[in-house]
Amino acid sequence: xxxxxxxxxxxxxxxxxxxxxxxxxxxxxxxxxxxxxxxxxxxxxxxxxxxxxxxxxxxxxxxxxxxxxxxxxxxxxxxxxxxxxxxxxxxxxxxxxxxxxxxxxxxxxxxxxxxxxxxxxxxxxxxxxxxxxxxxxxxxxxxxxxxxxxxxxxxxxxxxxxxxxxxxxxxxxxxxxxxxxxxxxxxxxxxxxxxxxxxxxxxxxxxxxxxxxxxxxxxxxxxxxxxxxxxxxxxxxxxxxxxxxxxxxxxxxxxxxxxxxxxxxxxxxxxxxxxxxxxxxxxxxxxx
Amino acid sequence: xxxxxxxxxxxxxxxxxxxxxxxxxxxxxxxxxxxxxxxxxxxxxxxxxxxxxxxxxxxxxxxxxxxxxxxxxxxxxxxxxxxxxxxxxxxxxxxxxxxxxxxxxxxxxxxxxxxxxxxxxxxxxxxxxxxxxxxxxxxxxxxxxxxxxxxxxxxxxxxxxxxxxxxxxxxxxxxxxxxxxxxxxxxxxxxxxxxxxxxxxxxxxxxxxxxxxxxxxxxxxxxxxxxxxxxxxxxxxxxxxxxxxxxxxxxxxxxxxxxxxxxxxxxxxxxxxxxxxxxxxxxxxxxxxxxxxxxxxxxxxxxxxxxxxxxxxxxxxxxxxxxxxxxxxxxxxxxxxxxxxxxxxxxxxxxxxxxxxxxxxxxxxxxxxxxxxxxxxxxxxxxxxxxxxxxxxxxxxxxxxxxxxxxxxxxxxxxxxxxxxxxxxxxxxxxxxxxxxxxxxxxxxxxxxxxxxxxxxxxxxxxxxxxxxxxxxxxxxxxxxxxxxxxxxxxxxxxxxxxxxx
Numbered sequence: 127x128x129x130x131x132x133x134x135x136x137x138x139x140x141x142x143x144x145x146x147x148x149x150x151x152x153x154x155x156x157x158x159x160x161x162x163x164x165x166x167x168x169x170x171x172x173x174x175x176x177x178x179x180x181x182x183x184x185x186x187x188x189x190x191x192x193x194x195x196x197x198x199x200x201x202x203x204x205x206x207x208x209x210x211x212x213x214x215x216x217x218x219x220x221x222x223x224x225x226x227x228x229x230x231x232x233x234x235x236x237x238x239x240x241x242x243x244x245x246x247x248x249x250x251x252x253x254x255x256x257x258x259x260x261x262x263x264x265x266x267x268x269x270x271x272x273x274x275x276x277x278x279x280x281x282x283x284x285x286x287x288x289x290x291x292x293x294x295x296x297x298x299x300x301x302x303x304x305x306x307x308x309x310x311x312x313x314x315x316x317x318x319x320x321x322x323x324x325x326x327x328x329x330x331x332x333x334x335x336x337x338x339x340x341x342x343x344x345x346x347x348x349x350x351x352x353x354x355x356x357x358x359x360x361x362x363x364x365x366x367x368x369x370x371x372x373x374x375x376x377x378x379x380x381x382x383x384x385x386x387x388x389x390x391x392x393x394x395x396x397x398x399x400x401x402x403x404x405x406x407x408x409x410x411x412x413x414x
Numbered sequence: 415x416x417x418x419x420x421x422x423x424x425x426x427x428x429x430x431x432x433x434x435x436x437x438x439x440x441x442x443x444x445x446x447x448x449x450x451x452x453x454x455x456x457x458x459x460x461x462x463x464x465x466x467x468x469x470x471x472x473x474x475x476x477x478x479x480x481x482x483x484x485x486x487x488x489x490x491x492x493x494x495x496x497x498x499x500x501x502x503x504x505x506x507x508x509x510x511x512x513x514x515x516x517x518x519x520x521x522x523x524x525x526x527x528x529x530x531x532x533x534x535x536x537x538x539x540x541x542x543x544x545x546x547x548x549x550x551x552x553x554x555x556x557x558x559x560x561x562x563x564x565x566x567x568x569x570x571x572x573x574x575x576x577x578x579x580x581x582x583x584x585x586x587x588x589x590x591x592x593x594x595x596x597x598x599x600x601x602x603x604x605x606x607x608x609x610x611x612x613x614x615x616x617x618x619x620x621x622x623x624x625x626x627x628x629x630x631x632x633x634x635x636x637x638x639x640x641x642x643x644x645x646x647x648x649x650x651x652x653x654x655x656x657x658x659x660x661x662x663x664x665x666x667x668x669x670x671x672x673x674x675x676x677x678x679x680x681x682x683x684x685x686x687x688x689x690x691x692x693x694x695x696x697x698x699x700x701x702x703x704x705x706x707x708x709x710x711x712x713x714x715x716x717x718x719x720x721x722x723x724x725x726x727x728x729x730x731x732x733x734x735x736x737x738x739x740x741x742x743x744x745x746x747x748x749x750x751x752x753x754x755x756x757x758x759x760x761x762x763x764x765x766x767x768x769x770x771x772x773x774x775x776x777x778x779x780x781x782x783x784x785x786x787x788x789x790x791x792x793x794x795x796x797x798x799x800x801x802x803x804x805x806x807x808x809x810x811x812x813x814x815x816x817x818x819x820x821x822x823x824x825x826x827x828x829x830x831x832x833x834x835x836x837x838x839x840x841x842x843x844x845x846x847x848x849x850x851x852x853x854x855x856x857x858x859x860x861x862x863x864x865x866x867x868x869x870x871x872x873x874x875x876x877x878x879x880x881x882x883x884x885x886x887x888x889x890x891x892x893x894x895x896x897x898x899x900x901x902x903x904x905x906x907x908x909x910x911x912x913x914x915x916x
Contacts, residue, residue, distance in 0.1 A: 248799035254579050257905055260564065267891050267907060270871075352896070364687030373851075374675065374694065374897040382863035395582060397915055405907045407891050408870045410880045 136311075138335055139318025141180030142328015147336070148172050155312060158222030168310050169336035171344040174303065177332040178350050181274045181301035184329025189271050189299035197246030200297065201302075203324035204239035207232065207317075214316055218285055221310040234389050235286045241394055242293040249298065249399045257407070264410045269403035271299035272376060276345045278338065278356035280380075283388040284310035285317065290388055291355045294398035296330055302350070303332045311335040342366065349373040353402055354396050357382045417687025424898050444757070447764040449551045452703060453542035459627070461633035461651065464504035471496040476653070478596045478627055481548035481760050482770040482805040490627045493652040495659055498619070501648035502665040505590040505617040514587055514615050516643075518574030525570030525613055527640040532563040535636070539629055544600055544761045546628040548770030548806065549724050549760050561886060562605035565904075568616060568888035569609035576614065579906060585913040587615030592666035594657040594681075596673045597623035598727045598828075603672055604630050606903045608647055610886075614912040616668075619648045621660050625773050627651040641892055658684070666690055668912070672729070674826070675897050693901030695729065697826040698854030701847035702732030702883060703837075703869065706740040706897030708859035712881065714748050717832070720857060720883040721757065722810050725771055726830040730855035730896070732883055735834045736843055742836045746814060753810050754797040768830060770805045773852050777806040780818055780829030787813045787822040792833070818849055820842070826852070840865065844872045857883045866910030876902070 136155075137144035146152075149172070152165035167173075188196075207214060211232045218228040250269055257265040275295040279288040284307040295302050306314030314333045321331050334341070340363050343356060346369020353376040356366055363379045370377040378401050380386060387393060458475065473643040474492040479485060486900025491497075513521070532539065539562075540554035549558070576585050592613045592818040595603035600622055611618050622630035634649045650656060654677075661669050661681050668691035671681050682692065702720045704713045737745050759771030769779040788794050792813040801807040808830065816823050816833040823833045837843045847856055856875040858866055866880040876894045879885060886892065891905035901911040 253907075255906060257887065257889040257891070259885075259890050261885065261887070263882065263885060265887065265890050357580060360687065367686030368683055371679045371686065374678065374682070374696065374899060376900050397580065397583060400910075404876065404895050405891050405902050406870070406876055406878065406891070406895075407905075408878045409881060409882055409885050409890070410866065411882050 133164060136164050136166050136335075137303065138313040138315065138333055139171060139321055140173070140177045140332045140334070141183070143323070145317065148176065148272070155220070157220045157364070163220060163312070166315070166335050169334040169341065171341065172409070173334060173336070174341055174344050175348065175396045177276060177303040177334060178348055180329040181303050181332055181349060184327055185273060185301045188296070188301055188327055191299070193247035193250065196297065196299065197243045199325045200239055200243035200246060200293065202244060203320065203326060204236050205319040206324045207236045207239065210316075210320060211236070214313060216287060217313040217316045218310070220312050221284065230389075231283055231286045235289045238286065238289055239293055242297045242399075245396060245399060246297050249396050252396050253283065253400055253403065254405075256410060262412045264412055265407065267405050267407045270406055272402050272404055273300060273352035274350055275300045275353045275355060275402055276351040277302050277304035278342065278345060278354070278358060279304060279307055279314075280357035280382055280386070281307040281309040282386070285313040285358065285362070287388045288314055288317070288387070290393050292331055295402045298399050298403050300353075300402050301330045301332075303334065305334050305336065305338065305341055305345070308335075308337055333343045333367055343369065346370060347372055351375060354378065356380065357386065359383060378402075418833065434880060444765050445762070448760065448762045449537075449541055449544075449555070449764055451537040451541045453545055454538055455456075455488050455542065455628075458489050459491065459631040459651070461493055461497055461501070462637070462647075462649040462826070463497065463501045465632070465638070465642070470494065471756060472689040476624070478625065480545045481772055482545075482802070482808075484804055487545055487628060490631065491492055493650045493656045498650060498656065498659040498663060501619045501650050502590060502663050504645035505619050506665055508518055508643055509587070509590055509615075509617040512643045513612070513617050513646050516615075518576060518615075520613065521613065522570045522573030524640060524642050525566050525573060525609060525867060528636055528642070529566035529570060531636045531639055532559070532566065532633070536560065536563070539601060539632060541762065542632055543629050544769070546626045547597065547600055548761050548772055550769040552766070553724060558599055558602045561888070562601045565602070565605040565609045565888045569613035569909070573613040576913070578914065579909050580915055583915040585614070588912065589616060589667035590665050591618050591668045591670060592660040592663055593618060593620040593670045593910065594660055594673065595622055597626040597785065598724060598729070600626035601629040604633060607672075610672075610903070610909050610912050612646055613852045613910060617646050617712040617746065617911055619650060619660055619663070619666070621650045621652065621657050624653050659894055661685065668692065670901070671695070677834045678899060681903055688803055692743055694899035695901070695903065696899040697852055698729045698731065698894065698898050699734060699824065699826055699850045699852045700730055700732045700855040700857065700875065701734045701736050701873075702841050702848060702857035703736040703859065704738060704741070704745060705860040705865065706738040707861045709861065709881070710741065710748060713745070713859040714752050716857065716859060716881070716883045717749060718752055718756070721832045722830050723798045723884050725768055726886065727772060727776070727828050730877060730884065731833060732855075732857050733827060735832055736832060736837050736846055738843075739836045739838050746812070746834060749770055749812065750795065750797070753812070756799075756810055758799050758807060758809055759802055768810060770807055771829065772806070776828070777808060778833060780808060780827055783822055783825070783827045783829070783831060784811060785835075787816075787820065787831075790820045790822070792816045792822060794822055814914065818846060824850065840868070844869065848872075848874045851897040854898035855879065
């Protein structure tokens with residue numbers, strides 16, 4: 127007699143805990159063949175606000191970690207992904223990707239984390255500098271994280287694209303609240319389990335699943351989100367930009383209708399880190 | 415005649431006698447010392463489009479007045495949609511056919527020329543700026559004009575070194591940039607906006623503020639003399655609605671705005687859904703924090719410079735003084751003594767410290783805030799001073815007994831009004847300083863180096879001045895956190911906001 131397998135109840139990773147939506151709503155996820163796979167939390171605006179609160183609590187501590195420590199934790203996250211690469215690939219294959227394509231996405235995602243792990247204690251040396259002002263002052267420009275970054279991931283490359291948006295933001299000490307792909311949310315559910323075992327403090331990365339049309343307006347207007355990184359269609363971009371104006375939010379909006387090659391080298395870089403830092407310039411007199 | 419006043423406090427006595435203090439201020443008549451350079455005004459100025467001065471399609475003109483005398487200075491073209499269109503067409507043509515194809519080395523040479531020609535005519539520009547804006551001649555002469563020239567000089571050298579701007583990536587110009595600037599530093603803001611944009615290979619459509627268009631059109635004369643190719647910089651004068659046309663124009667690949675946070679938000683909404691890049695330099699409510707170990711006399715100078723420089727009409731003005739309780743009474747007394755020596759009056763006089771407010775409306779707005787401050791229970795103090803009979807003048811003003819909930823502690827007044835708040839601990843100072851939607855600048859006064867670095871790290875502001883205030887340099891990036899805007903101006907970081915990565 128064959129054994130009935132134990133299926134997993136997908137939960138989202140928010141504030142370092144695995145939770146269901148406060149609304150208790152779920153939506154069914156089917157595999158590429160149309161078979162029922164699991165019920166996914168359909169997060170609400172309230173879930174988003176709670177996640178922002180968790181990110182706010184985690185923010186100052188994460189930003190104060192040394193750059194070396196942040197780099198080590200990102201590397202550790204890479205280790206966790208590599209160790210469970212098969213599980214992640216299976217999650218990606220649910221959406222219909224071939225075995226090879228899913229494996230390639232996972233390795234690219236791991237490599238992306240390792241790439242940013244290495245940047246953690248270097249970007250400051252590339253982005254900041256001492257300024258030769260024409261007066262007796264020691265003047266220097268440093269970077270600081272913006273705070274909480276709202277991320278809206280695309281459906282394509284549901285793991286790689288999500289991590290490509292999250293990693294540069296947290297490398298510099300931001301915390302994030304990310305909405306995973308609505309069509310392929312399961313890789314983000316599995317990713318949450320790896321985040322939980324990666325030494326990344328709870329609340330630094332908060333992952334939500336649900337529907338864009340319910341959550342995009344709150345991403346747009348939530349004043350505690352200091353920046354947005356979103357792959358969005360034209361209507362969503364307008365909503366996000368309008369909402370961003372209310373609190374002068376920084377918005378990095380990618381066109382969802384244009385294909386983005388998340389595997390390319392141009393999908394990563396120190397300039398992606400730069401998009402989510404503030405430049406602070408300090409003047410100090412030179413004298414006895 | 416100068417007077418001797420005694421300090422009441424026993425602690426200040428030396429050899430059993432009160433320490434005397436010499437108070438100058440208005441008690442001593444100074445001979446007038448007007449700056450007499452000729453501002454070389456024309457009665458009427460047209461729009462500078464495609465390298466030529468052209469009359470506006472509407473045929474309409476508006477007056478700009480000298481806020482110190484309320485007399486008409488000159489009249490300026492009132493640009494409408496057709497003029498803005500023409501300017502964008504010229505800019506796009508110049509960018510595609512000339513400026514965008516020119517080597518960085520040659521572009522740079524034009525900027526160097528502009529810097530030199532501005533230096534040549536520095537005094538003329540200083541007088542013109544003072545007459546149009548009302549700020550003291552010593553500021554335009556020693557700060558606005560030389561700093562504007564320095565911005566062209568600094569960015570000139572970048573034009574052929576752009577491969578060093580964005581490590582690991584190649585950069586390209588964005589195309590045509592639309593820019594709208596405020597009236598508080600008319601020429602300097604022009605330089606801040608134009609120099610990095612054209613050094614990078616962009617072309618520009620820019621509108622100076624309605625109140626202060628004079629030095630912008632005068633700078634166009636310099637562009638002519640420098641032989642700058644037609645259309646690279648187009649200068650459009652007109653009211654706020656013209657600014658709206660510039661910001662909304664479909665040809666603009668990027669818009670850059672300096673002004674109030676309210677208007678900045680309106681502009682952000684107006685371009686939502688477009689692909690325009692933006693830089694926003696918006697309002698501020700900077701905290702200038704004085705600790706008990708600070709060199710107090712030096713700090714007094716810094717506070718005065720922080721809030722009375724340019725009559726306080728500065729987005730990064732130190733409009734909130736946070737003073738450590740142990741020294742608060744002594745510090746405020748020193749500050750009041752210093753304020754009594756400030757000379758308010760004719761901006762063209764070389765001895766004037768505080769000039770005219772830019773307009774009648776702005777003066778009314780500041781005075782409205784004084785009434786609000788009094789009504790909310792803060793204590794107003796102004797030094798005795800005689801104001802000129804004509805013109806928009808107001809004495810430097812302090813408010814003590816201010817709490818964080820007072821509107822004068824929360825809202826940008828944009829005038830010579832200082833709200834004084836006290837604190838006890840470092841954490842309280844940080845908390846109070848950051849308790850604002852703004853985040854443009856902050857000042858810290860203390861003798862302790864480690865405290866400076868701690869404060870500099872904790873203050874949520876784009877510029878932190880330690881034991882100094884209101885210092886600027888083309889090499890030093892300037893710009894805000896939070897609702898004070900985004901993007902930087904100056905330095906390598908500022909240049910990055912005028913390019914795209916390719």
